[in-house]
Amino acid sequence: MLEISDLEVRYDTEHGEVHAVNGLSVDLAENETLGLVGESGCGKTTTAKSLIRLLESNCTIAGGSVELDGRDLTDLSLKELKREVRWSEISMIPQNAMNGFDPVYTVGEQIVEVVQAHESDTSKGEARERARELFEKLGIDGDRIDDYPHQFSGGMAQRAMVALALALDPKVILADEPTTALDVVIQDRLLDVIQDLQDEMDVAMLLITHDMSVVSERCDNIAVMYGGRIVEYADAETIIKSPRHPYTLGLRNSFPDITEDSQDLISIPGAPPTLVDPDEMCQFAPRCPFAEEECWEVAPEPVEYGDGHRVECHRADEVEYLRSEAEKHETWTELESTETDDELTETEVKND
Amino acid sequence: MTERKIQVRDVKKHFPVDDGALSNLFGFGEDQSVKAVDGVSFDIDEGEAFGIAGESGCGKTTLAETILQLEEPTDGEITIDGRDVTEMDKGEINALRSDVQIIQQDPYQSLNPRFTVVQWVQEPLDIHDIGPKDERRETVRETLAEVGLRPPENYMDEYTSELSGGERQRVGIARAIVSNPSFVVCDEPVSMLDVSIRASILRLLDDLRTEKGISFMYISHDLSLLKHVCDRIGIMYLGRFVETGPSTQVINDPQHPYTQALVSSTPIINPDVERDRIELSGEVPDPIDLPSGCRFAPRCPEASEECREGEPRMYDVAADQRSRCILHDDQYDLSS
Ligand SMILES: Nc1ncnc2c1ncn2[C@@H]1O[C@H](COP(=O)(O)OP(=O)(O)OP(=O)(O)O)[C@@H](O)[C@H]1O
Ligand SMILES: Nc1ncnc2c1ncn2[C@@H]1O[C@H](COP(=O)(O)OP(=O)(O)OP(=O)(O)O)[C@@H](O)[C@H]1O
Numbered sequence: 025m026l027e028i029s030d031l032e033v034r035y036d037t038e039h040g041e042v043h044a045v046n047g048l049s050v051d052l053a054e055n056e057t058l059g060l061v062g063e064s065g066c067g068k069t070t071t072a073k074s075l076i077r078l079l080e081s082n083c084t085i086a087g088g089s090v091e092l093d094g095r096d097l098t099d100l101s102l103k104e105l106k107r108e109v110r111w112s113e114i115s116m117i118p119q120n121a122m123n124g125f126d127p128v129y130t131v132g133e134q135i136v137e138v139v140q141a142h143e144s145d146t147s148k149g150e151a152r153e154r155a156r157e158l159f160e161k162l163g164i165d166g167d168r169i170d171d172y173p174h175q176f177s178g179g180m181a182q183r184a185m186v187a188l189a190l191a192l193d194p195k196v197i198l199a200d201e202p203t204t205a206l207d208v209v210i211q212d213r214l215l216d217v218i219q220d221l222q223d224e225m226d227v228a229m230l231l232i233t234h235d236m237s238v239v240s241e242r243c244d245n246i247a248v249m250y251g252g253r254i255v256e257y258a259d260a261e262t263i264i265k266s267p268r269h270p271y272t273l274g275l276r277n278s279f280p281d282i283t284e285d286s287q288d289l290i291s292i293p294g295a296p297p298t299l300v301d302p303d304e305m306c307q308f309a310p311r312c313p314f315a316e317e318e319c320w321e322v323a324p325e326p327v328e329y330g331d332g333h334r335v336e337c338h339r340a341d342e343v344e345y346l347r348s349e350a351e352k353h354e355t356w357t358e359l360e361s362t363e364t365d366d367e368l369t370e371t372e373v374k375n376d
Numbered sequence: 377m378t379e380r381k382i383q384v385r386d387v388k389k390h391f392p393v394d395d396g397a398l399s400n401l402f403g404f405g406e407d408q409s410v411k412a413v414d415g416v417s418f419d420i421d422e423g424e425a426f427g428i429a430g431e432s433g434c435g436k437t438t439l440a441e442t443i444l445q446l447e448e449p450t451d452g453e454i455t456i457d458g459r460d461v462t463e464m465d466k467g468e469i470n471a472l473r474s475d476v477q478i479i480q481q482d483p484y485q486s487l488n489p490r491f492t493v494v495q496w497v498q499e500p501l502d503i504h505d506i507g508p509k510d511e512r513r514e515t516v517r518e519t520l521a522e523v524g525l526r527p528p529e530n531y532m533d534e535y536t537s538e539l540s541g542g543e544r545q546r547v548g549i550a551r552a553i554v555s556n557p558s559f560v561v562c563d564e565p566v567s568m569l570d571v572s573i574r575a576s577i578l579r580l581l582d583d584l585r586t587e588k589g590i591s592f593m594y595i596s597h598d599l600s601l602l603k604h605v606c607d608r609i610g611i612m613y614l615g616r617f618v619e620t621g622p623s624t625q626v627i628n629d630p631q632h633p634y635t636q637a638l639v640s641s642t643p644i645i646n647p648d649v650e651r652d653r654i655e656l657s658g659e660v661p662d663p664i665d666l667p668s669g670c671r672f673a674p675r676c677p678e679a680s681e682e683c684r685e686g687e688p689r690m691y692d693v694a695a696d697q698r699s700r701c702i703l704h705d706d707q708y709d710l711s712s
């Protein structure tokens with residue numbers, strides 16, 4: 025239903041062009057929940073926002089297409105997109121829920137306004153009633169639609185944003201970390217509400233989150249993003265149980281587990297790529313314990329491993345070896361110590 | 377006796393509700409307030425990490441802001457290093473501001489978009505005149521590298537509005553630790569970070585605790601995080617603690633029905649395990665019109681008539697573990 029192909033999105037900055045999304049392709053089917061995970065700054069929010077062009081002024085879509093039911097959204101003018109797509113076809117629960125609301129109007133007024141802007145035959149009373157119902161479903165007292173945004177706690181603002189995103193029965197929901205401010209009981213409830221809606225109306229959802237347990241419980245498929253690209257894609261079980269990409273393997277080993285007592289978590293050493301005018305190479309190479317010469321020179325192409333499992337890594341064939349090495353702490357810490365050595369020599373050189 | 381760094385006694389924060397005409401008309405204007413924090417007590421020692429979890433909207437952020445004097449308490453006593461903060465004059469509060477810091481929950485709200493990263497992180501040093509002027513930029517640079525914004529040069533002169541959620545969150549962390557405070561409140565400090573960066577940030581904060589004796593108060597919905605970094609935790613429900621104790625013990629063996637529901641609702645990563653979650657039914661709690669008796673009774677799977685009669689006290693349930701539930705009372709006949 026939603027087909028994203030070779031999407032390129034860039035920010036123009038003083039340091040150069042930030043290639044926040046760098047040739048990203050992924051599909052979303054009716055009723056599907058696709059989890060989008062990846063390091064902070066890898067381009068998840070930019071991807072979601074570019075689909076409905078909620079972009080800052082220094083940001084442009086530099087290539088690729090976004091097809092919704094066969095219609096390329098990148099061909100639409102911003103005006104058409106706002107009128108025909110945003111909220112009504114594709115709605116977004118933004119990462120910054122609190123900023124999503126205007127502080128001078130009550131939350132209810134703002135929901136009513138969005139509903140009426142798209143459904144001219146819905147009365148104010150009906151729109152309010154819909155907002156109240158959604159609030160109650162999401163665990164907020166219905167009377168609180170008359171509160172101003174600052175009177176809400178972080179999690180209440182987040183749920184109010186979810187109510188807004190659901191108010192117009194969209195076909196696709198882009199949910200950018202919709203549960204960061206919610207306790208697990210309400211998180212469960214919120215995801216249940218969305219799930220029911222998905223089943224009722226065949227709504228698809230792109231779920232951006234850092235919470236791997238949420239992804240593993242709620243998503244059909246998972247796309248792992250690194251440096252502006254999807255480096256691994258498969259059904260949820262495959263990603264959790266038998267990933268192939270070294271980044272996913274590292275990620276897997278850094279999940280904390282509530283059922284275990286204090287454990288020393290593996291963290292992937294080094295910093296994410298800056299994405300400013302990136303070189304032609306595997307973007308993960310500087311941090312990858314398995315990087316070889318080829319990795320620094322050639323960007324890996326996606327390779328299929330059956331059942332839609334796609335991986336972008338030169339060494340994905342050696343999966344048994346990668347998996348057993350990635351489980352060892354030393355694999356990642358050795359890299360860290362060589363890295364700090366490099367930094368030391370660098371500063372020494374500078375001091376001289 | 378160990379030094380009590382922070383001492384909080386029966387603190388309350390009520391927000392008046394302004395629905396003017398209506399409440400005057402019906403004459404129930406007396407206690408129409410949001411009881412965001414409604415009688416909370418705890419201590420944090422030097423070099424200790426205390427954690428708070430609880431339902432969204434139960435008053436965690438308000439509690440933190442009240443302790444740090446960003447909100448004026450309605451009632452109660454708060455001492456930091458043995459001094460009552462509610463009685464401090466302006467100068468003393470100002471001095472306190474450099475010594476206690478908060479990493480705010482929403483990094484989209486709390487960062488001033490008109491500041492560049494370096495200006496924002498350096499501001500506490502400038503305001504409180506910490507360290508030589510010409511070294512401050514370097515201090516900021518090092519702190520940014522510590523929170524994983526590397527290389528720091530790439531971020532320093534960006535406006536905070538040009539950063540991703542997780543990048544903003546780390547700028548907030550850098551600002552909170554740059555002035556070398558002795559107490560830091562972390563309100564959902566890593567909610568927007570992926571697991572890998574998360575682990576290194578938590579390690580950084582924990583090193584500050586063990587090496588410099590900094591005290592921490594962590595607020596998070598992530599129980600495995602609290603278990604990982606905190607010595608003791610308190611579980612809050614509608615403005616009060618319902619359970620307190622050593623974090624491992626409370627999470628492994630929760631005693632209060634709310635904590636039990638919370639622990640059972642935590643999603644798990646193993647696709648082969650179906651978790652056994654305790655469903656909470658009942659209406660949404662209203663912090664204006666509190667239920668009589670136990671505040672959790674309307675939603676509690678274990679509730680009985682007795683629960684609605686009076687609010688239960690905290691019962692000792694295990695070494696250093698306390699729970700506010702009538703089921704722990706010996707007088708109460710469990711078989712009925
Ligand atoms: N307005 C902007 N101007 C310049 N660069 C930007 C702007 N907004 C984002 N970026 C950069 O683009 C990259 C991708 O940002 P994006 O917000 O998409 O990341 P993300 O994956 O959502 O991260 P997070 O998990 O931290 O929210 C980051 O390196 C970020 O610094
Ligand atoms: N300025 C205010 N005016 C009125 N009510 C407020 C104000 N600030 C907070 N509240 C209310 O106080 C209660 C507690 O809010 P608080 O932000 O402390 O919750 P929280 O536990 O931090 O929740 P979350 O986990 O969602 O961030 C909520 O019902 C909220 O609506």
Ligand code: SF4
Binds near residue numbers: 269306307314336
């Ligand atoms: S292509 Fe090379 S550097 Fe990139 S992830 Fe695979 S092994 Fe590591």
Ligand SMILES: [Mg+2]
Binds near residue numbers: 068069540541542
């Ligand atoms: Mg983001």
Ligand SMILES: [Mg+2]
Binds near residue numbers: 177178179437438
């Ligand atoms: Mg809060």
